[in-house]
Amino acid sequence: MDSVFTVAEIRRAEEATGDLLASGELMQRAASALASVVLDELGDRPRGRRVLLAVGSGNNGGDALWAGVRLLRRGVRVDAWRTADAVHEEGWAAFVAAGGREVDAMSALEALVDADLVVDGVLGIGGRGGLRGAAAVFAQACADTQTPVIAVDLPSGLEGDSCVALPSFAADVTVTFGGRKACQVLQPAASRCGRVVVVDIGLDLGEPELWTWSAADVAAHYPWPGPDSDKYARGVVGVDTGSATYPGAAVLATMGAVYGGAGMVRYLGAARDAVVAALPNVVTAAGRVQAWLVGSGWGSRPDASAIVAWCLGEGLPTVVDADALFALGDATLGGHVLLTPHAGELARLLSVERSAVEADPAGHARRAASETGAVVLLKGASQYVAEPSGRVTLAVGGPAWTAQAGSGDTLAGLCAAMLAAGRPAGEAALLGASLQAIAARNFPGPRPPQDLVRHVADVIPMLRSPGLDR
Ligand SMILES: NC(=O)C1=CN([C@@H]2O[C@H](COP(=O)(O)OP(=O)(O)OC[C@H]3O[C@@H](n4cnc5c(N)ncnc54)[C@H](O)[C@@H]3O)[C@@H](O)[C@H]2O)[C@@H](O)CC1
Numbered sequence: 001m002d003s004v005f006t007v008a009e010i011r012r013a014e015e016a017t018g019d020l021l022a023s024g025e026l027m028q029r030a031a032s033a034l035a036s037v038v039l040d041e042l043g044d045r046p047r048g049r050r051v052l053l054a055v056g057s058g059n060n061g062g063d064a065l066w067a068g069v070r071l072l073r074r075g076v077r078v079d080a081w082r083t084a085d086a087v088h089e090e091g092w093a094a095f096v097a098a099g100g101r102e103v104d105a106m107s108a109l110e111a112l113v114d115a116d117l118v119v120d121g122v123l124g125i126g127g128r129g130g131l132r133g134a135a136a137v138f139a140q141a142c143a144d145t146q147t148p149v150i151a152v153d154l155p156s157g158l159e160g161d162s163c164v165a166l167p168s169f170a171a172d173v174t175v176t177f178g179g180r181k182a183c184q185v186l187q188p189a190a191s192r193c194g195r196v197v198v199v200d201i202g203l204d205l206g207e208p209e210l211w212t213w214s215a216a217d218v219a220a221h222y223p224w225p226g227p228d229s230d231k232y233a234r235g236v237v238g239v240d241t242g243s244a245t246y247p248g249a250a251v252l253a254t255m256g257a258v259y260g261g262a263g264m265v266r267y268l269g270a271a272r273d274a275v276v277a278a279l280p281n282v283v284t285a286a287g288r289v290q291a292w293l294v295g296s297g298w299g300s301r302p303d304a305s306a307i308v309a310w311c312l313g314e315g316l317p318t319v320v321d322a323d324a325l326f327a328l329g330d331a332t333l334g335g336h337v338l339l340t341p342h343a344g345e346l347a348r349l350l351s352v353e354r355s356a357v358e359a360d361p362a363g364h365a366r367r368a369a370s371e372t373g374a375v376v377l378l379k380g381a382s383q384y385v386a387e388p389s390g391r392v393t394l395a396v397g398g399p400a401w402t403a404q405a406g407s408g409d410t411l412a413g414l415c416a417a418m419l420a421a422g423r424p425a426g427e428a429a430l431l432g433a434s435l436q437a438i439a440a441r442n443f444p445g446p447r448p449p450q451d452l453v454r455h456v457a458d459v460i461p462m463l464r465s466p467g468l469d470r
């Protein structure tokens with residue numbers, strides 16, 4: 001599990017170091033780590049290689065300049081383009097004293113032809129509103145010429161706390177200080193960051209704003225069957241999804257539960273023939289159930305509230321998906337209930353605009369969990385799991401191949417299988433969402449959800465072996 005910090009948290013922790021900040025020691029630590037990463041990228045013989053610094057007006061530019069000083073001492077040829085009139089004074093003086101050369105905007109563009117790499121020190125956590133003017137043109141030129149870019153703290157133009165892909169550099173490597181920022185883990189901004197190297201510069205950061213799961217967490221929490229597991233130990237999922245109008249949702253949600261690893265699935269909804277035709281292992285008789293899944297593909301259904309109330313009244317772990325989200329009525333929810341809205345459904349649940357949810361997905365997921373007392377899985381390009389305690393964790397991310405009709409149905413089924421196996425709702429949601437993403441990473445391409453979910457079954461055993469794209 002990794003942690004993500006807000007810009008405010010990073011700033012507070014920097015200030016709390018007092019002397020380390022004032023004396024410039026923090027910047028020296030940042031610059032030293034940055035120079036090491038640049039040297040690693042340059043390979044065995046850094047002497048004579050060419051590095052171009054893009055240096056903005058703030059401390060981000062200071063980091064780049066002090067790293068440049070270290071590179072010059074190792075024989076690297078370092079040029080610097082100042083994107084602003086004033087740059088970090090001491091850093092600039094040291095850079096020039098060490099033999100660094102200044103280039104203007106036009107020469108910087110020309111220098112891309114034979115630069116081995118660019119260090120992007122235009123803007124860091126102080127950047128607002130995206131890259132503009134000559135710096136934006138330069139960033140585009142780096143991309144066009146495929147010049148490797150190492151971003152200082154974050155690709156200039158992105159805002160640390162935001163998932164929005166503002167005009168910015170696209171980095172191959174981002175060297176970030178203290179801890180990860182949201183823009184480095186949330187899509188689409190994260191796709192601009194390349195490989196993220198987190199450098200400890202001695203900040204004392206408390207509880208993070210956001211946690212993130214990795215494939216190792218999935219392997220650690222997946223309910224692996226033991227030598228004496230029977231179908232009840234692995235969990236029985238009761239499914240009421242789909243309708244005459246949407247029989248596909250019945251099949252897809254049931255497939256999610258089956259291919260996620262449920263011991264048994266009982267389908268008790270309105271599309272039994274379609275489900276049994278696709279999955280003869282599914283039982284349609286009533287009987288013992290360890291977790292419920294309701295709502296996917298219901299459409300409008302007069303008895304929706306009664307079904308939801310009955311399931312929740314049983315007190316069993318329950319996934320409430322799609323149309324069932326709006327049939328909760330006065331039902332008492334709790335940490336054993338998992339709500340699985342996408343942004344539009346969450347907006348409706350909270351009576352806010354969809355754009356508000358999209359601007360602050362984690363905050364709205366957290367609010368919904370604290371107001372309902374249930375666990376909330378907010379689906380989308382980045383998938384957030386919010387718990388009533390206020391903790392928000394990001395599932396493993398995957399490619400946008402999963403952005404298609406039916407993915408939500410299979411995802412609900414995967415989560416229900418994890419609940420039936422006894423996983424707490426927060427873990428069940430993280431397992432389901434992460435497994436789907438890992439399957440899409442390892443079996444990329446335009447495959448329908450009924451195919452992708454079969455690959456979930458393929459990647460589960462691979463979690464314990466090397467060679468998986470994590
Ligand atoms: N505070 C410190 O001592 C440390 C800070 N560190 C570095 O300092 C960075 C933060 O430094 P700053 O607070 O100086 O902020 P930045 O270096 O991110 O830049 C802030 C400056 O850019 C201007 N600006 C903001 N948005 C702009 C835009 N879109 N176009 C053009 N100019 C824009 C602002 O007016 C301000 O002058 C971190 O990201 C990190 O790289 C590290 O050196 C570690 C220690």
Ligand SMILES: [K+]
Binds near residue numbers: 060122
């Ligand atoms: K930067």
